[in-house]
Amino acid sequence: MDSNVQQYIPVADVIAKTFGSDVEVVIHDLTIPQNSVVYTINNHVTGRQVGQSFNHLITDVLLSQNFTNDYSANYYFHTDDGRLIKSSTVLIRDHDKKVKGALCINIDTTKITENINWLSSLVPHVPNKLSESTLPFENTNEMDHINEIANDLIDKTIGNKPVDLLRREEKIEMIRFMEQKGVFLIRGTIDRVAEKLNISKVTVYSYIDEIKEKNHKG
Structure with missing residues (x-):
């Protein structure tokens, strides 16, 4: 594992332990693209395994209009079993500003959605909107x-x-x-x-x- 990437393992651990079992953190070593996943915690959220490759890095991060300052926050995707995942990704660079890896935070929104729906049922006529921007990337x-x-x-x-x-x-x-x-x-x-x-x-x-x-x- 690249040393610049390895130093983020404690960061992954503290994020997961702070926010609980519905929050997964995945670390990628992009010097080995075909097997970029080098560390996971709470990986029951998406099932990511060490040795797998990246999935959403290009389509939902690099090509997103929200990608700026080396990160893209709060994009969404669905797991194979239909759960909605809220995700954020930040790139990891070395001292020469070369990209070496990425740290991804994936949140299972199932419980959040269930609670929102329950609260909405108690307060009629409250709109429940979820928007996602799809404007082209031009920067x-x-x-x-x-x-x-x-x-x-x-x-x-x-x-x-x-x-x-x-x-x-x-x-x-x-x-x-x-x-x-x-x-x-x-x-x-x-x-x-x-x-x-x-x-x-x-x-x-x-x-x-x-x-x-x-x-x-x-």
Whole structure:
């Protein structure tokens, strides 16, 4: 585990112990993207396990209009069993300002929602609104940071392997991982991957189409 990431383990513990068992904290080491989860506490909230990869980092954090100053607070997602999770994520950087990891706080809102609904039933005509902004992300400075992070994830995913010796299937598997994690939603990443794998952009697009076709059939 990267030493810059490891130092956040006590922070994760104190958050979870302060706010109780419905609050999960997950620490990612983004120097190992495919197995980025390196620490969890109260992981019954989402079932995150050490050795898994990130899920929402790109789509709900880096590409969110709320992403600023290295964090995105109060975004939502659903677990496989339908529970609504309120989440916040902050990036972890080293002394050279390079992104090394992320700390995520996930709150199971089930009990909160049940209590809100019960209180609302006692006070008729009180609106119960939950809004979520979906405006496009335009901050140029933040996009520079996002591109830097995406490029670093690409570099770490491909690693220092001799790409000319990689089999076609190995390249497709790397592209599959990055496509599933939303890497290609970020502008310029196709070019970066093509350069790193020493293939053309057209080949990258064809691999992505092949992956999507197989997923659709599957």
